[in-house]
Amino acid sequence: MSAAVRTRIFSPDTTDRVASLLLWASAIATVLILLSIIGTIVYRGIGVIDISFLLDSPRMSGAEGGIFPAIVGTLCLVAVAILTAGPVGVGAAVYLTEYAPDNGVTHMITFGVECLAGIPSIVIGLFGYAFLVVYLGFGFSILSGGLALMFMILPWTVRASEEAIKTVSGDLKEGSVALGATKWQTIRQVVLPSALPGITTGVILGTGKAIGETAVIMYTAGSSLLLPESIFEPVRALPYHLYILASEGISDDMAYGSAAVLLGMVLLINFTAVTIQRYYQARSGLRH
Amino acid sequence: MGTEDIEIESRNLNLWYGSAQALKDVSIPIEKNRVTALIGPSGCGKSTFIRCINRMNDLIKGCRITGKVLFEGRDVYEKDVDVVVLRKRIGMVFQKPNPFPMSIYDNIAYGPRIHGTQAKRELDEVVEDSLKAAALWDEVGGILDKPALDLSGGQQQRLCIARTLAVKPDVILFDEPCSALDPISTARIEDLINVLKHDYTIIIVTHNMQQAARVSDHTAFFLLGEMIEFGETKQIFERPVEKSTENYITGRFG
Known part of the structure; x- marks a missing residue:
């Protein structure tokens, strides 16, 4: 030895x-x-940061005034992204976990989801410009920006939903099937409600990613500092506002103020996700 | 027993998981409104066997079956058998209590709802009747909107029995229903089975031989995927014909 x-x-x-x-x-x-x-x-x-910074419109390109339109713009973009990524992501996850046969096509879909997650956000932004803004004619708008963000967070939503669905115990599914429920009834009424906390957490964490994203929305959502009146109007999202303030030397103070607000929003979102997860974990702990 | 009393009968049933054979040529007649117990050491195929009756094995990949399982004279594996109807008529209670993460009421109403009952009054009635039949009404009648997961293990298992009764089956399959329960809860489930057998045909898989002796009319002994011996419970326990049955019952292995 x-x-x-x-x-x-x-x-x-x-x-x-x-x-x-x-x-x-x-x-x-x-x-x-x-x-x-x-x-x-x-x-x-x-x-x-004070109340007027949060609730006023910017003056002099943002050197003075507040960031209210950018906060609203960010929230609108994220709302469109979640409302579209949620259903599509959950649908894809249900298909992949419950229906997809174990074959080449399924492996390709799973690989495709991985690849989509790996595409640099600036590339998604450029594609969003070519496809949503120009080809579909949505222009620089909340709709274009929100959908481009959806392309970005979709793979995360799919993965989080898949994980959540996989953790639903087989015992519950068997209980439902043994009562004569069909596969879809079982998924709709037992699997999805049980997986909902996990799915919600995943979607909220996706929101955290989307809210800070700049590259995706600078070519799609526009840069307007006016309050939008519909999803077909352009907005300037908070991170992009911050980028312009800093890169064009408009106001460092305002840039840091915007950054602090953005950071606060992201932390709040992550905190919410963790709280929801904890709450449901504690509740499901009652099972044993 | 006369053939007219046979509700379920397996004939030369073989089952493979992939290349591993889990059931070998199993033939058992199950009498109507009687309790039939399936005993044998772990992995002997008794759970696999009852899961053939309501076709729960359909859910398992790579599971292959030959032979027949006749329910009221008709093979449940025939092509045009509607498994939804089959599973509605042959209910199942599992080893681990598996109430859905919803209210007590919704757990019981789940089955009737998926089979098309919507009227509130009708559902109320089914919920009450089922809980009474499962000897749980006195304990939960006042807290129907509470989460089912807040109940104790024994209550959860009776809830699962009530949930099964709610779709009005003819047969109930019990897959080791007491293995996760304490002795008092176990006694309550056994009492319940003794009452339920007047209205239902019952098949129970159990590891507990005293339980088989207490609740069943007929017993089948399984070993390594084969059905070794079948007969009146009294005869199996007092005068087993096969040596391996006697060894198992007297605790020499298993």
């Missing part, structure tokens, strides 16, 4: 201590990065 007699440079004890130190440092670094981002943005941005 040559390994046993090999001379060690460091004692196992030292190696172990060094390893756990490195692992601990990695974990701490992750949290530190998050805290520095939040800290910097809030520190630089908090000064300009």
Whole structure:
């Protein structure tokens, strides 16, 4: 046994201590990065945030006034994205988990979902411009931007829904089928309601991704600073507003203020998702 | 027993999961309004057997069957058999209580609703009757809108029995219904089975031999996918013909 007699440079004890130190440092670094981002943005941005910043329209291209239209624009874009990605994503997930035969076509669909998730957002933005804005004639609008965002979050919605559906216990499905329910009745009335918390969490996390997305919407949603009156009108989303404020040197303070609001929205969304998940996990814990 | 009393009969039933044979040439007659117990060590095929009767094995990939399962003289594996109707008439209660994550009321009304009953009054009646028949009404009659998952394990299992009764089956298959329950809940389920057998044909898979002796009229002993011995429960337990039956019953293996 040559390994046993090999001379060690460091004692196992030292190696172990060094390893756990490195692992601990990695974990701490992750949290530190998050805290520095939040800290910097809030520190630089908090000064300009007040009620009028949140509820006023921008003046002088955003150098003064507030960011209300951009908040509204962001919420509209995200709403269109969720309302379209939700049903399509859940539908695809139900098909893939419950109906799809185990064959080449199914594998191709699953692979396609993976690929869609991997497409750079700027490419989706460009495609959205060519297809939605120009070819379908939706113009720069909430509809174009929202649908382009949907292309981006759809794969996440499909995956989250698939995971949620797979965790519904086979016992429940058998219970329903044994009563004479058809497959669709079982899915509609037992599987989907049980999977709903997981699906909701997935969709909300998708929203978190969509809300901060800039590349997808800059070529599709437009850049108007007016309040939109329908989904066929253009809006400027919050991250894009922030990008313009900073890149064109309009106002650093306003840019950081916008960034802090955006960050607040994302954190709120993630917090909501986690809360919903916890609530339902605690409830389903009653089973045993 | 006379053939006119036979409600279900398997004839030379074979079943494979992929290439593994789980049932070998099983032939059992099941008498109407009697309790038939299936006993045997784990993996002997007794659960697989009852899942053939309401065709639950259809859901399993790579499952292949030869032979016949006659229900009222007709093979349930014939092409034009409607499995929805079959499963409505042959109910099943599972090993682990599996109430749906909805209210007590909705759990019981689930079956009648999917089979087309919509009227509130009719559903109310079915819910009450089913819960009474499952000896659960006294405990939950006042809390029908509470989540079924808040009930205790034993109550959940009686709820599952009530849910099965609600679609008015002729046969009830019990797949080790007490294996997840405490002795008191088990006793209540056994009492219930003794009452239910007046109106239903019952087949029960059990690991518990005392349970088989207490509740059943007939017993079939399974070993390694084969049905070794079938007869009156009294005879199986007191004068088994086969050596392996005697070994199992006296606790020499299993």
